[in-house]
Amino acid sequence: MGRIVLSKVSKRFGEVEVIPPLDLTIDDGEFTVFVGPSGCGKSTLLRLIAGLEDVSGGDIEIDGTPATEVPPARRGLAMVFQSYALYPHMTVYDNMAFAMRVAKQPKEEIERRVSNAARILQLDQYLDRLPKALSGGQRQRVAIGRAIVRDPKVFLFDEPLSNLDAALRVATRIEIAQLKESMPESTMIYVTHDQVEAMTLASRIVVLEGGGIRQVGTPLELYERPENTFVAQFIGSPSMNLLPGTISEAGAQTAVSVTAGGRGVVPVASQSAGDAVSLGIRPEDFQLAADGAEAIFEGTVAITEALGEVTLLYFEARGDEPAVVAKLAGITGHEKGDTVRLTCVPEKLHLFDADGLSFFYR
Amino acid sequence: MARAVTAQRKAFNTALAWVIGLLIFFPILWTILTSFKTEAQAINDPPLFLFFDWTLENYAVVQERSNYMRFLWNSVIIAGGSTFLGILIAVPAAWSMAFVPSKRTKDILLWMLSTKMLPAVGVLYPIYLIFIELGLLDTRLGLVIILMLINLPIIIWMLYTYFKEIPGEILEAARMDGATLKEEILYVLTPMAIPGIASTVLLNIILAWNEAFWTLNLTAAQAGPLTAFIASYSSPEGLFYAKLSAASTMAIAPILILGWFSQKQLVRGLTFGAVK
Numbered sequence: 001m002g003r004i005v006l007s008k009v010s011k012r013f014g015e016v017e018v019i020p021p022l023d024l025t026i027d028d029g030e031f032t033v034f035v036g037p038s039g040c041g042k043s044t045l046l047r048l049i050a051g052l053e054d055v056s057g058g059d060i061e062i063d064g065t066p067a068t069e070v071p072p073a074r075r076g077l078a079m080v081f082q083s084y085a086l087y088p089h090m091t092v093y094d095n096m097a098f099a100m101r102v103a104k105q106p107k108e109e110i111e112r113r114v115s116n117a118a119r120i121l122q123l124d125q126y127l128d129r130l131p132k133a134l135s136g137g138q139r140q141r142v143a144i145g146r147a148i149v150r151d152p153k154v155f156l157f158d159e160p161l162s163n164l165d166a167a168l169r170v171a172t173r174i175e176i177a178q179l180k181e182s183m184p185e186s187t188m189i190y191v192t193h194d195q196v197e198a199m200t201l202a203s204r205i206v207v208l209e210g211g212g213i214r215q216v217g218t219p220l221e222l223y224e225r226p227e228n229t230f231v232a233q234f235i236g237s238p239s240m241n242l243l244p245g246t247i248s249e250a251g252a253q254t255a256v257s258v259t260a261g262g263r264g265v266v267p268v269a270s271q272s273a274g275d276a277v278s279l280g281i282r283p284e285d286f287q288l289a290a291d292g293a294e295a296i297f298e299g300t301v302a303i304t305e306a307l308g309e310v311t312l313l314y315f316e317a318r319g320d321e322p323a324v325v326a327k328l329a330g331i332t333g334h335e336k337g338d339t340v341r342l343t344c345v346p347e348k349l350h351l352f353d354a355d356g357l358s359f360f361y362r
Numbered sequence: 363m364a365r366a367v368t369a370q371r372k373a374f375n376t377a378l379a380w381v382i383g384l385l386i387f388f389p390i391l392w393t394i395l396t397s398f399k400t401e402a403q404a405i406n407d408p409p410l411f412l413f414f415d416w417t418l419e420n421y422a423v424v425q426e427r428s429n430y431m432r433f434l435w436n437s438v439i440i441a442g443g444s445t446f447l448g449i450l451i452a453v454p455a456a457w458s459m460a461f462v463p464s465k466r467t468k469d470i471l472l473w474m475l476s477t478k479m480l481p482a483v484g485v486l487y488p489i490y491l492i493f494i495e496l497g498l499l500d501t502r503l504g505l506v507i508i509l510m511l512i513n514l515p516i517i518i519w520m521l522y523t524y525f526k527e528i529p530g531e532i533l534e535a536a537r538m539d540g541a542t543l544k545e546e547i548l549y550v551l552t553p554m555a556i557p558g559i560a561s562t563v564l565l566n567i568i569l570a571w572n573e574a575f576w577t578l579n580l581t582a583a584q585a586g587p588l589t590a591f592i593a594s595y596s597s598p599e600g601l602f603y604a605k606l607s608a609a610s611t612m613a614i615a616p617i618l619i620l621g622w623f624s625q626k627q628l629v630r631g632l633t634f635g636a637v638k
Contacts, residue, residue, distance in 0.1 A: 050538060052534050052537065052538070071537075072534075072537050072538050073537060073538065073539065073540035073541070073542075074540075077538065078538060079534075079535070079538045081531045081534070081535060082531075083529060083531050085529065085531035085532045085534065085535040086532070086535075087532060087535070087536070087550055087554075088532075088554060089553040089554055098536070098539050098541075098549075099539035099540050102539065102540050102541045102542075102545050102549075103540050146535075146539070150539070150540075
């Protein structure tokens with residue numbers, strides 16, 4: 001239960017089109033995360049699915065039934081808000097029971113489901129309290145409890161962890177992951193701007209930018225084979241390096257001359273030599289080049305950050321090219337002003353054309 | 363950073379507050395005192411403050427000459443009725459303006475307020491004619507309607523500001539929980555806005571209770587509230603200060619008592635949102 005199909009869904013606020021028409025299918029039982037920088041339309045997309053905003057065009061289907069015109073309550077969804085949005089004048093019990101009360105459910109059933117949810121979320125002792133007497137984490141659990149009680153087809157989470165402090169955020173993230181595990185059949189859609197939350201929770205990630213979908217895939221697909229430079233740089237920290245260059249040899253494999261010097265061979269087919277491209281290398285994929293061996297990148301260290309398990313090398317930027325970062329295992333002992341030659345195994349290289357699209361998806 | 367307040371300064375502030383408070387209260391106090399004097403003592407020169415022959419004679423005369431209870435009842439119906447009706451209309455109006463604002467919402471709010479800038483007498487003639495036409499002249503229903511309309515902008519404005527303080531996500535949560543619009547307003551919005559609604563109700567009752575222009579101009583013998591009761595003691599039979607004061611005291615007593623008991627609620631409501 002809980003398959004959502006969006007076809008040509010769009011949203012405009014007045015003259016501004018925040019979401020150009022997009023198609024997206026969210027399968028039954030999936031944990032889908034919408035991720036993107038602020039203003040990318042991820043929350044709006046969630047609110048469109050929830051029915052809290054009307055679509056400007058296109059159709060929404062939930063479980064094979066057209067839902068575009070259905071009011072939020074009858075879509076069979078439950079939502080956990082960023083601000084928790086608990087009813088401040090109701091106790092924890094009443095907060096969780098509210099939905100079933102307005103649905104005129106029998107009292108015993110309400111009692112049973114609320115106490116069940118309270119047990120799962122360890123809220124048993126707090127049922128008589130008002131929200132203002134709870135901590136942030138407890139409030140968030142009540143908000144989740146309110147959703148569980150309704151036994152919805154789909155759970156919607158709108159940045160549920162952003163109001164919590166760092167330690168609590170990790171703990172609650174794990175709780176949400178466990179919740180999903182205990183309810184494998186329910187679909188969850190989760191909005192966040194935090195790529196760590198996206199990578200750890202999602203079975204599938206939808207990366208959004210400017211209201212459009214940039215890529216849909218499993219966390220590892222997004223990491224290993226980003227479709228475009230936006231996804232490449234959004235997923236992973238520090239961001240992927242993009243070295244400008246041109247194709248020197250086209251064919252079944254592509255050799256790239258990096259503008260700043262250096263050369264790399266990417267195991268992907270290309271047609272025309274001479275085209276401007278960007279060679280993508282994640283900081284953690286860099287290795288020190290052996291003496292005499294060909295280097296992909298050579299630069300002067302501007303800043304070193306030795307973290308123990310890894311060492312981050314920030315290189316001096318050349319002209320208006322973005323500064324290159326390398327993340328090398330262990331303690332490398334490099335200092336400011338050192339010249340370092342770096343290479344990378346071909347399988348870990350990425351290649352993007354002038355429009356920022358990956359050659360691997362051509 | 364808290365400012366250091368010396369005991370001396372505090373005493374001065376307290377004294378100043380009392381002086382200002384008494385100054386404002388003095389006319390009311392004087393009215394009440396005068397109501398216990400004889401007509402001769404009332405206009406005595408120099409004025410008598412506390413040392414005179416206290417008498418209830420004026421109250422007896424006023425009671426005898428006019429039916430106080432009828433005026434009181436009219437006031438209750440008119441103030442209560444117009445407030446109730448006003449709230450009934452203003453809650454949904456303020457809800458829509460606060461939570462589903464359109465491009466025109468700000469203009470509508472300003473336009474509503476602008477109606478309060480028009481001198482009431484400017485529309486007396488048309489309203490009078492409409493009332494004759496509809497047979498509403500000198501009826502309680504007529505006054506309930508007119509006072510409700512007069513105060514509606516203020517009620518909507520007050521509720522709008524209170525509702526604005528309530529996070530929209532909570533109402534959206536109610537909507538996700540399956541609440542209909544009616545349930546959302548009744549079970550979620552209203553309980554959260556109780557302090558605001560209560561102070562709006564109180565203020566509106568006071569405004570309607572004291573309203574004297576429309577109540578005097580649109581009533582005669584039947585629907586006149588306490589304002590008409592006071593007015594009936596002013597000019598026609600010459601000036602009888604003591605009796606006028608007795609009538610005034612009787613007219614303002616109920617609202618004064620209501621205000622006294624609800625002052626905590628009133629203050630809380632009027633500062634609602636300012637203190638978080």
